[in-house]
Amino acid sequence: MLPDYYEFYNPVKIVSGHKALENLPYELDQLGAKRPIIVTDKGVSGAGLVDIVKNAFADSDMIIGAIFDNTPPDSSIDTVNELVKVYRSNDCDSIVAVGGGSVIDTAKGLNIVITEDADDLAKFMGAEMLKKPMKPLIVIPTTSGTGSEVTLAAVINNPEKKMKMPFTSYHLLPKVAILDTRMTLTMPPKITAATGMDALTHAVEAFICDQKNPVSDAHAMVAISMIRDNLVKAVKDRKDKKARLAMSNASCLAGAAFSNSMVGIVHALGHATGGVCHVPHGVAMSIFLPFGLEYNIDASREYISELLFPLGGAEIYAATPKDKRAEKSIELIRNLQKELHSLSGLPMTLKEAGVEKSQLEEIAKTAINDGSLIYNPLDVNVDEALAVLKKAYE
Amino acid sequence: MDSYQPVMPGSKRFKKMVVRTVLFVLGRAMQSASKYDVEIKRELAVLPDNLRIQMQILPSGPCMTVVTQNGKLKYLGQKPMEADMIVIYKNLESAFMLFTAQKGIAKSYAEHRLSLRGDLSYAMVFTRCIIIIQGYLFPKIINNRIMKRVPAMSLKKHFIRLWLYSFGISTGL
Numbered sequence: 001m002l003p004d005y006y007e008f009y010n011p012v013k014i015v016s017g018h019k020a021l022e023n024l025p026y027e028l029d030q031l032g033a034k035r036p037i038i039v040t041d042k043g044v045s046g047a048g049l050v051d052i053v054k055n056a057f058a059d060s061d062m063i064i065g066a067i068f069d070n071t072p073p074d075s076s077i078d079t080v081n082e083l084v085k086v087y088r089s090n091d092c093d094s095i096v097a098v099g100g101g102s103v104i105d106t107a108k109g110l111n112i113v114i115t116e117d118a119d120d121l122a123k124f125m126g127a128e129m130l131k132k133p134m135k136p137l138i139v140i141p142t143t144s145g146t147g148s149e150v151t152l153a154a155v156i157n158n159p160e161k162k163m164k165m166p167f168t169s170y171h172l173l174p175k176v177a178i179l180d181t182r183m184t185l186t187m188p189p190k191i192t193a194a195t196g197m198d199a200l201t202h203a204v205e206a207f208i209c210d211q212k213n214p215v216s217d218a219h220a221m222v223a224i225s226m227i228r229d230n231l232v233k234a235v236k237d238r239k240d241k242k243a244r245l246a247m248s249n250a251s252c253l254a255g256a257a258f259s260n261s262m263v264g265i266v267h268a269l270g271h272a273t274g275g276v277c278h279v280p281h282g283v284a285m286s287i288f289l290p291f292g293l294e295y296n297i298d299a300s301r302e303y304i305s306e307l308l309f310p311l312g313g314a315e316i317y318a319a320t321p322k323d324k325r326a327e328k329s330i331e332l333i334r335n336l337q338k339e340l341h342s343l344s345g346l347p348m349t350l351k352e353a354g355v356e357k358s359q360l361e362e363i364a365k366t367a368i369n370d371g372s373l374i375y376n377p378l379d380v381n382v383d384e385a386l387a388v389l390k391k392a393y394e
Numbered sequence: 395m396d397s398y399q400p401v402m403p404g405s406k407r408f409k410k411m412v413v414r415t416v417l418f419v420l421g422r423a424m425q426s427a428s429k430y431d432v433e434i435k436r437e438l439a440v441l442p443d444n445l446r447i448q449m450q451i452l453p454s455g456p457c458m459t460v461v462t463q464n465g466k467l468k469y470l471g472q473k474p475m476e477a478d479m480i481v482i483y484k485n486l487e488s489a490f491m492l493f494t495a496q497k498g499i500a501k502s503y504a505e506h507r508l509s510l511r512g513d514l515s516y517a518m519v520f521t522r523c524i525i526i527i528q529g530y531l532f533p534k535i536i537n538n539r540i541m542k543r544v545p546a547m548s549l550k551k552h553f554i555r556l557w558l559y560s561f562g563i564s565t566g567l
Contacts, residue, residue, distance in 0.1 A: 003504075004505065005505040006505065007506045125514075127510040163515075210501070211505075369518045370515070371515075371517070374504075375503070377542075378542060
């Protein structure tokens with residue numbers, strides 16, 4: 001169904017393949033960059049992945065201005081401010097982010113400050129507030145989940161004001177995303193499973209929520225098919241390069257989908273659960289996805305039914321009666337959850353994830369103020385959010 | 395040689411006038427209803443005091459500002475002023491569609507007709523307040539078309555609606 005009006009924008013050049021990273025100096029040169037800062041975290045550098053990036057610069061005329069690996073698990077304004085000093089004092093002219101969502105968001109935050117020459121990042125908080133083209137940013141994801149390499153959003157924590165600052169702007173989109181098999185080979189099974197379910201949630205919510213459009217739908221459908229065929233393989237055998245590359249691509253496609261059609265109740269509940277109880281994002285997405293679909297089933301039955309095709313394949317889709325396809329889609333997602341749980345210990349309930357029952361009300365009150373909810377097919381109030389949380393509890 | 399003269403932009407006076415009128419009605423209705431409506435009071439309770447919220451239409455206005463005071467909203471008028479949170483309509487046509495109930499606010503967000511400066515969580519609170527006010531201002535037949543869920547109208551709410559239309563909007567009381 002064609003919406004009355006939509007916008008889709010994704011100018012990110014995607015470079016995908018085994019040893020794709022070797023193109024990094026070329027891509028930087030194309031952007032007029034000579035002295036990038038590498039932004040990463042201790043986990044990535046400890047796994048030896050930054051060495052792969054450094055080796056890609058061999059025989060080039062580029063100098064790595066600095067390697068900053070102090071990014072915490074939750075991107076914060078203090079880290080961004082520290083990074084700005086390193087960037088400026090080392091005369092860097094571009095940014096290479098190597099890591100997961102937090103690293104990429106931190107790199108985007110850095111880009112906002114240096115481009116706008118800002119002293120207060122909060123001035124740019126909101127949607128479409130950034131006006132200037134940014135410094136070249138190249139992203140090399142090391143997880144297959146967030147899709148942040150192709151999204152227009154960044155969320156930076158402000159611990160002093162106890163708030164998360166969201167920024168969305170087309171200017172935040174990186175210039176290039178490099179998907180290299182080698183960068184996700186070291187991901188342990190549980191993180192592979194969690195980030196894979198994050199990618200699946202992005203694609204599913206992008207397909208059923210209010211801002212959906214034909215272009216994001218196409219991205220979402222392919223992403224879901226790739227996750228169906230490769231997530232379990234990648235969890236079972238971390239060295240399966242084809243599965244790893246497929247999952248990186250699925251995550252990227254899902255990211256492009258949701259960046260242009262947003263998400264809904266699953267993300268609202270997931271963000272709130274992460275904020276209140278520090279449950280990792282991918283774990284929360286995995287837990288809430290089937291419940292979010294059940295909540296929306298009356299408003300989005302047609303779209304959830306269509307999802308059976310990429311989720312189950314052509315034969316299952318054809319064999320399932322039309323009026324049962326939506327329920328079958330949710331059943332397949334639950335089956336996937338169970339399989340990932342048995343393979344990797346990925347939690348299936350909030351209780352398993354360490355959430356206390358007494359925290360559910362706070363999560364519900366936080367969730368209804370999440371911007372994602374405006375795009376959910378159905379309205380959600382505190383009582384309704386709490387009801388979903390209770391179902392997901394145990 | 396042909397000469398090429400610059401073309402000055404025109405103005406959509408009628409639509410601007412309609413939007414100004416609706417902004418006035420909306421602002422005054424928010425001020426009045428925030429004194430009596432329990433749901434609006436509950437929503438505003440989470441917002442800080444003296445928070446200026448503005449609705450601004452690009453490229454050149456109009457705009458409307460309200461401020462939170464003691465758990466209620468006060469209409470500050472349509473003069474341009476600094477604000478802590480600004481809901482920006484990208485063009486007059488988008489604002490006209492929303493304010494003449496051709497589209498709801500959720501649909502407007504979904505169609506990228508709005509951008510936002512400020513805290514997104516405050517914007518969600520303000521959006522819910524606008525929906526409650528629209529519930530008062532528009533009849534059910536229109537609200538059914540533009541809202542995901544039409545606010546339930548209790549007997550008290552019917553009295554508030556009557557008050558808004560008779561005195562609330564004109565006086566702000």
